[in-house]
Amino acid sequence: MKRFYFEKERPAIESFHVPLSRRASVRDVVSIGFGLLVVSYLVVFYFISVTGTFIRDPMQIDISNMFLPPSIDHLFGTDFLGRDIFSRVVKGTEAFFIPGIISISVSTTFGLLFGIVSGFYPRYSSKIIFYVLNIIDSIPRIIFILIIIVLFNPSIYLIMTFVGISSIPKIASYIKAKVELLKNQRSIEAARALGLSQATIIFKHIVWLSSKPVLIIRATLGMGESILIETSLSYLGIGVQEPTPSWGNMVAMGKDFFFQGKIWLSTIPALVILFTIMGLYLLGDGLNSIYNEKVSR
């Protein structure tokens, strides 16, 4: 026998300021909670890594202690050079933290910029802008990065900038749609009729207020994607190089030891990646569901 419950109602109005639904379901709360947990440990790890306050040095080679399985001493065990995996995982956040932030900054700022401009000048500028953006959009991201790598032999920061660039088209098109929608609402006409001179500023505020949730969601998802890309590139060997730890190259180094039964070298970083990305995606989805926007990946 089950207790009845009422079906979740979704506010059907596309309103001006995006409303927060009063009833976030349990699922949303769990998603967001989990996501915030992930974000917090990322920040903590990054902080530890940058300040160098490790309990065990991630770079210290200790041949006598190779291949130790996870224990209290070494939370995640040691790798093939006796280095503590846990500290390496912590230091691994350095590889994607700043680059990831660069990536999402680039994509959101330029996405916003191009989106707004296209929204307000839909005839000419929009067509030109979107032509260029579609070109970028048509190239699969990894291939785009491979080309950049061949051309410029870039550092991870530059790579991530280009990753950000490759995300611009989607954001720009979303923002443009938003702007076009809002442009025609009565409130804007009313504002104009009142002779509000700083019309541009008003529009910026309007666009900002209305797009903020989308941008936040995009940023969260974008961070997840950046982590995935950075780890993938490091796995392939064209991202962060040894001995600097990155979760990707740890998986790569560790995979050879699978057959010897030492699965933790590879599995643990992979699980950390899984956990982190899942947390960020859940955060994005939870926010998505609360704000009732439909942002796709």
Add this chain to the structure above:
Amino acid sequence: MGQLAQVKDLQVYFYDQRDKRFIRAVEDMSFSIDEGSVLGVVGESGCGKTITALSMMGLVEAEPGIIGGRFFFKLPQKDVKFVEDYLFRNTWIEDGQKGERLYNLFCGLEKYISYDENPYTIIKDSEKWLRRNNRIMEYVRGKNISMIFQNPGCSLNPFITIGTQFERTIRRFDKETSREQARERAIELLRSVRLYQPETIMSMYPGSLSVGMAQRIIIAIALCAHPRLLIADEPTIGLDTTNMYKIIELLEKLRAEMGLTLMLISHNIRIVSTIATGIVVMYAGIVVECGSKKDVIRGKSRTNHPYTEALVSSVPSDADIKRGKKLQEIPGSVRNNKREMNCCPFLERCAYAVGKVRKKCESRCPELVELSSGHRIRCFLFYT
């Protein structure tokens, strides 16, 4: 002709999670439909007419939904065969005249409901009940009972042509039909609803149809499996007056030609009275008057419920009757089989609730009392 269907003591409640209380959609609803007759159900928006129809069809999905009542329907033998072993088990009544059985389509409802005395909640295993009900209703919907809704434009799948729509429905009921046969049948049906040039219509999309045409097409689709009962929920809303009468006329013709039984729901008592044989007047989820058309339509204060009188005597514009008043939320807790209603629901709007009788009106809700054969009223004015 005997009874075709009978609804007894239908209770439908919904639960508002936000305000944490019950909304009584339908309470203590009983009526019966004879074969070949036209039952009109009138009342304002939100009085529970649509919910009654939806619960008959098993389409109520909100929680907790149907919590009590029985719905007897005369199923033909071939359909009974399919569901008998699974379901009915002694839940039928005999139709006196012909000795045929009417089966309770809500059988087993009690098994899924329980009442919690403290703090007065209804517990219902809705999903299991819905599944069980769906299994029965799969043999009933379309083949025995069919329903059409208001707003005909929305009742058609906008992505497929009318022809495809017909084809799918026809083939669903008779898997052997070939495309050609289905098409012919569809054209035949379109002709029977007085649509000329059916071939053109078959290849059109719902978006390009006028409302009148759409409504006729929907009626045609609803009738393609020869159901015995057609429930029409406000079929005339949104149509202009000429069209309104035309549709009603059409329904009457179909009834005569096909031996259809009709349950016509509307807020417009004028429209209903043109073809109805019996009328049920609802207010706030309960029946306030029911009887044959002659009895109800008289609309005099001596013989009818004040509400009916108000409906009939004034020549209402739609705006008047349909005041857009939402369902009367009657906060109440439900006790075991005893409803608790504080007063007559029509109290505030009743012109006759004055003087001595008002005390009774305020103290409790009146029972349904039989005035003369078949004519029942729920009002203290008629208590002897």
Add this chain to the structure above:
Amino acid sequence: MIRFVKVFFREALNMLLLIIGVTALLYLLFNIMPGFFPGKGEGLFGYTQLLRKLFTFQFGTSIITGRDINGIVFPAFRNTIVLTVGSIFFSIVIAVPIGIFSAYRRFKTYSWPLVIFSYIMSTIPVFYLGYLVLYIVSRYTGVLPIYYPQGSGRGNPLLSFMLPILVLGFGNESISEIVRLISTELERVMHSDYAVASKARGESVLWSSVNEGIMIPLISIVFSKIPFIIGGAVIVEHVFNWPGMGRLAFQATLDRDLPLLIVITFLSVLCVRGGMLLKELALLYINPHEK
């Protein structure tokens, strides 16, 4: 019918313009490269030569490595197409039933485990998943399901064919997205007016008229995931040694072979835009009203 043709031409034109744009960009980049490459083309003339080469699919030989591009790219292209299409198919086959199940069981207690499962499977980094699968399979069957050249007498052709498709099917994140999409859209469509009306007229509970409603978003999503899937293919091909364009691209990167990369990009863009074209046509077929 004529609308099909109109849409086709419009999209094809679009596609053409975009490809020209892509090649222009690539050519530009090629030329402004910090002078490592000998023999850059002569300005505009070089560009038209490039275009001609590309559009006639005669890619010539690579300036950098001297490899015959034509010879290696076409089989690789075909292999990657197989991988990509196979994995899309696989994702749909897995994700759609989960989505449908999750929508019909409105009381989500049933579908939670499945949703969580599909989420986890979608966020496993594909390079790890690939290797894990490789490890498990070779542990239990004693065979390493990596691709070996034809006729070398080693390897298990069936496994080495199925596994990469499986892995890419999971690893391209489409599964969780499709599941979510199907369950939300299906729930929305199931309760829309026409679905309830057709149910009231007797159409079956499961199949009543909802297919069109969900097909449209499904097709849009699937086709728009193509660039992503090609990207994922790069990694999967690396893990399984699958002789496709992704592995080729990776080798090209290591060799700094830009012409090969340009050709690969060209073909990928062709796929992506071609996919968009197909998507438009498919949508037009299902939904005759162009909104």
